[in-house]
Amino acid sequence: MSGRSRVAVTRRLPAAVEEQLAREFDAQLNRDDRPLEAAGLQQALRTADGLLCTVTDRISAEVLAVEPLQARILANFGVGFNHIDLAAARTRGVVVTNTPEVLTEDTADDAFMLMLMVARRAGEGERQVRAGAWTGWRPTHLLGTKVSGKTLGLVGMGRIARAVARRARLGFGMRVLFHDPVPPPPEVVGELGATARPSVDDVVREADFVSLHCPATPETRHLIDARRLKLMKPGAFLINTARGDVVDEQALVAALKARTIAGAGLDVYEREPAMSPELRTMENVVLLPHLGSATQETRVAMGMRAIENLKAFFSGAPPRDRVA
Numbered sequence: 001m002s003g004r005s006r007v008a009v010t011r012r013l014p015a016a017v018e019e020q021l022a023r024e025f026d027a028q029l030n031r032d033d034r035p036l037e038a039a040g041l042q043q044a045l046r047t048a049d050g051l052l053c054t055v056t057d058r059i060s061a062e063v064l065a066v067e068p069l070q071a072r073i074l075a076n077f078g079v080g081f082n083h084i085d086l087a088a089a090r091t092r093g094v095v096v097t098n099t100p101e102v103l104t105e106d107t108a109d110d111a112f113m114l115m116l117m118v119a120r121r122a123g124e125g126e127r128q129v130r131a132g133a134w135t136g137w138r139p140t141h142l143l144g145t146k147v148s149g150k151t152l153g154l155v156g157m158g159r160i161a162r163a164v165a166r167r168a169r170l171g172f173g174m175r176v177l178f179h180d181p182v183p184p185p186p187e188v189v190g191e192l193g194a195t196a197r198p199s200v201d202d203v204v205r206e207a208d209f210v211s212l213h214c215p216a217t218p219e220t221r222h223l224i225d226a227r228r229l230k231l232m233k234p235g236a237f238l239i240n241t242a243r244g245d246v247v248d249e250q251a252l253v254a255a256l257k258a259r260t261i262a263g264a265g266l267d268v269y270e271r272e273p274a275m276s277p278e279l280r281t282m283e284n285v286v287l288l289p290h291l292g293s294a295t296q297e298t299r300v301a302m303g304m305r306a307i308e309n310l311k312a313f314f315s316g317a318p319p320r321d322r323v324a
């Protein structure tokens with residue numbers, strides 16, 4: 001055996017990434033792509049020097065309590081890391097990294113895709129065409145809601161929200177409002193042509209489209225609850241490409257049923273891949289299977305970024321994207 005670091009990879013990755021992993025490390029690939037349960041994760045933590053993990057791996061304090069703990073780094077494939085208990089990782093001396101930046105544009109595209117799909121009733125239309133139920137053009141067929149020129153409300157103003165703001169302003173002539181407890185510097189806000197609001201309530205009250213771009217933390221859990229859904233305009237749409245936990249899914253179902261809001265475009269769910277079955281029956285909802293970063297180019301870039309973090313760590317250098 002060479003002295004190469006052993007890296008356990010929890011899911012299948014694009015071929016170029018797996019090939020690079022095999023060149024750089026003693027890589028243990030997950031060829032059948034079955035998500036690992038707690039016992040599988042613990043086995044990996046016990047035997048590998050590092051894990052290349054992702055959003056489907058729940059790396060809790062209990063999982064990290066494994067003995068002996070061999071792994072010294074969790075290189076997460078993805079920007080969000082709410083599935084990893086960072087405090088427990090710190091306590092156990094395990095470094096955690098993520099893959100920011102490389103997925104910004106794709107995730108912003110995803111948010112915009114949902115916005116357009118739900119407002120223009122694209123899902124309904126597609127279902128109708130596929131079912132052979134389309135009888136031809138008519139002036140009153142599937143009338144949706146205009147997106148151009150409307151008000152977009154961003155909850156959070158990090159990289160992805162800024163990329164959404166750019167699309168909204170430059171491509172769709174939208175007015176952009178936002179709230180972020182840690183707002184970007186004034187020159188960035190000015191460049192985006194966005195306007196800060198003092199609270200999430202102010203944003204949801206004024207926006208025609210509310211798009212969520214905050215991380216999932218204990219503070220943002222159910223940030224969009226029944227009360228805030230009631231604050232939204234009856235004609236407004238909710239877009240979630242952040243994390244399912246940010247929205248109280250039951251409250252959303254109730255609001256959609258009661259037509260408190262006009263519709264929702266969802267890419268993420270509280271208990272994904274499970275979701276409230278009622279969502280699937282609603283025409284005013286667009287449901288995507290967590291596709292934010294799902295392009296060939298971006299998934300390769302995410303993998304290469306995770307490899308860069310692992311290589312830095314094993315060479316004794318500080319990994320670029322350390323979050324714990």
Ligand code: DGY
Binds near residue numbers: 079
């Ligand atoms: C991310 O990068 O956080 C994506 O949602 C995939 O986990």
